[in-house]
Amino acid sequence: MTVANSADASGTALGRRREQRAWYWYDWANSAYITSVGTVLIGPYLTSVAERDACGRVGTTDNPCHANIDLFGLGLSAGSLVFYVVTFATLLSALVLPIVGAVADRVTSKRRLMARFAWTGAAAACAMFFVAGSNWELGAVLLVVANLCMGASLTVYDAILIDVATPDERDRVSSRGWAFGYLGGGLLLLLNLGLVLGAGDAIGTDTAVRISLLSAGLWWGGFTVVAYRGLRDHPPTALPDGEDRTEGALVRRSFGQLWSTLKHLKNYPQTMLFLVAYLFYNDGIQTVIYSASIFGQKELGFSAEVLIATILLVQFVAIAGALSFGVIAQRAGARRTIMGGLVVWMVIVSCGYVMPEGEVVPFLVLATGIGIVMGGTQALSRSLYSQMIPAGREAEYFSLYQAAERGTSWLGTLVFGLVHQLTGSYRPAIFALIAFFVVGFVLLVRLDARRAITEAGREVPQSV
Numbered sequence: 148m149t150v151a152n153s154a155d156a157s158g159t160a161l162g163r164r165r166e167q168r169a170w171y172w173y174d175w176a177n178s179a180y181i182t183s184v185g186t187v188l189i190g191p192y193l194t195s196v197a198e199r200d201a202c203g204r205v206g207t208t209d210n211p212c213h214a215n216i217d218l219f220g221l222g223l224s225a226g227s228l229v230f231y232v233v234t235f236a237t238l239l240s241a242l243v244l245p246i247v248g249a250v251a252d253r254v255t256s257k258r259r260l261m262a263r264f265a266w267t268g269a270a271a272a273c274a275m276f277f278v279a280g281s282n283w284e285l286g287a288v289l290l291v292v293a294n295l296c297m298g299a300s301l302t303v304y305d306a307i308l309i310d311v312a313t314p315d316e317r318d319r320v321s322s323r324g325w326a327f328g329y330l331g332g333g334l335l336l337l338l339n340l341g342l343v344l345g346a347g348d349a350i351g352t353d354t355a356v357r358i359s360l361l362s363a364g365l366w367w368g369g370f371t372v373v374a375y376r377g378l379r380d381h382p383p384t385a386l387p388d389g390e391d392r393t394e395g396a397l398v399r400r401s402f403g404q405l406w407s408t409l410k411h412l413k414n415y416p417q418t419m420l421f422l423v424a425y426l427f428y429n430d431g432i433q434t435v436i437y438s439a440s441i442f443g444q445k446e447l448g449f450s451a452e453v454l455i456a457t458i459l460l461v462q463f464v465a466i467a468g469a470l471s472f473g474v475i476a477q478r479a480g481a482r483r484t485i486m487g488g489l490v491v492w493m494v495i496v497s498c499g500y501v502m503p504e505g506e507v508v509p510f511l512v513l514a515t516g517i518g519i520v521m522g523g524t525q526a527l528s529r530s531l532y533s534q535m536i537p538a539g540r541e542a543e544y545f546s547l548y549q550a551a552e553r554g555t556s557w558l559g560t561l562v563f564g565l566v567h568q569l570t571g572s573y574r575p576a577i578f579a580l581i582a583f584f585v586v587g588f589v590l591l592v593r594l595d596a597r598r599a600i601t602e603a604g605r606e607v608p609q610s611v
Contacts, residue, residue, distance in 0.1 A: 268297050421531070431492065485531070
């Protein structure tokens with residue numbers, strides 16, 4: 148008899164701890180894709196594949212090649228392709244993720260729904276192994292599918308937190324899952340670094356990258372099994388008796404719940420203000436993270452080995468960043484600490500604009516700064532938001548938070564791609580992201596965190 152089907156109720160401390168350990172494993176599983184594929188490998192690799200197609204069609208051998216690819220009759224810069232693909236995927240996610248979250252509140256098996264999304268996304272990641280030559284179209288489609296499934300699975304994953312942890316346990320459980328994810332993603336990235344560095348003439352760098360993409364998919368899908376088997380099925384709560392549970396009815400009611408949640412959010416204007424601020428500055432953060440490897444390779448001339456090592460550094464520094472920001476927040480408060488982090492983000496993108504080409508040490512210093520503020524701002528944003536949401540509607544509001552985090556982070560990649568297309572350089576593109584941090588900072592200045600927490604009916608922490 149598996150843990151998932153045992154009579155060991157999650158209401159007991161032992162039962163909850165068992166499920167919490169299983170819950171951690173999905174963070175370990177999906178972080179491998181986020182780190183090895185989403186952050187490091189797919190951007191530069193798919194860009195190179197698109198450039199081979201563009202340059203081959205016009206018969207040029209220029210390096211770099213600024214020829215355009217053809218997408219539905221549109222001439223798009225090969226160097227901007229990845230950013231347009233991510234923009235499309237996240238716009239699609241903005242429509243899908245809130246519905247997924249609402250469905251997750253109604254299905255009888257959240258773990259099964261999460262696993263189905265995860266295994267579909269993992270299969271798409273594995274299929275990236277077949278993206279070779281000039282076949283960028285396949286890579287673009289697989290990237291959309293994998294990113295959409297990642298966001299959907301994480302939406303359900305966040306909802307499961309409500310089932311496996313009491314309110315007093317959620318900060319601890321969520322933080323441990325975050326740290327476990329950084330560790331898992333960093334470990335696979337370390338293995339991939341060894342593969343790429345050791346590839347040489349034996350298999351070639353492109354093949355090593357393709358094997359690394361395959362490994363991330365296998366890791367994601369394989370460790371999802373551990374989480375799936377360890378979690379239990381929790382029946383949906385607070386639903387009217389006799390409600391139609393067919394799939395069609397679930398989708399229709401999910402649209403209705405989304406609209407109801409958005410209307411309910413209007414009763415908490417300060418919470419809404421924070422969510423809008425988070426949408427902007429998180430958009431900037433995610434775009435910096437996603438564009439860092441392309442910026443380092445195409446603009447600064449670093450090899451894939453240097454970039455993987457740098458992202459690995461960021462991965463582990465982010466753990467220390469989250470912990471140190473937590474200590475600072477105990478004295479200064481989460482809102483002010485996040486604002487300080489946004490100032491550092493502004494400095495980072497400004498330094499990126501003037502970063503000397505081919506100089507590894509300044510790039511590593513910049514990467515260390517990214518790691519510190521990345522982990523800190525993301526960890527504190529989630530904990531601050533948790534203080535501002537009304538009791539009894541945590542799952543609804545965290546579904547909205549997940550949509551803002553992963554489903555609406557599209558404007559940054561769009562701006563980055565457009566600026567590159569207009570200027571032919573990644574330097575003004577990276578600097579343009581400062582606008583997102585400025586807007587987020589200004590909105591946080593206007594945020595009254597104490598009022599937001601009071602309006603939500605929660606106890607105001609001493610540090611606010």
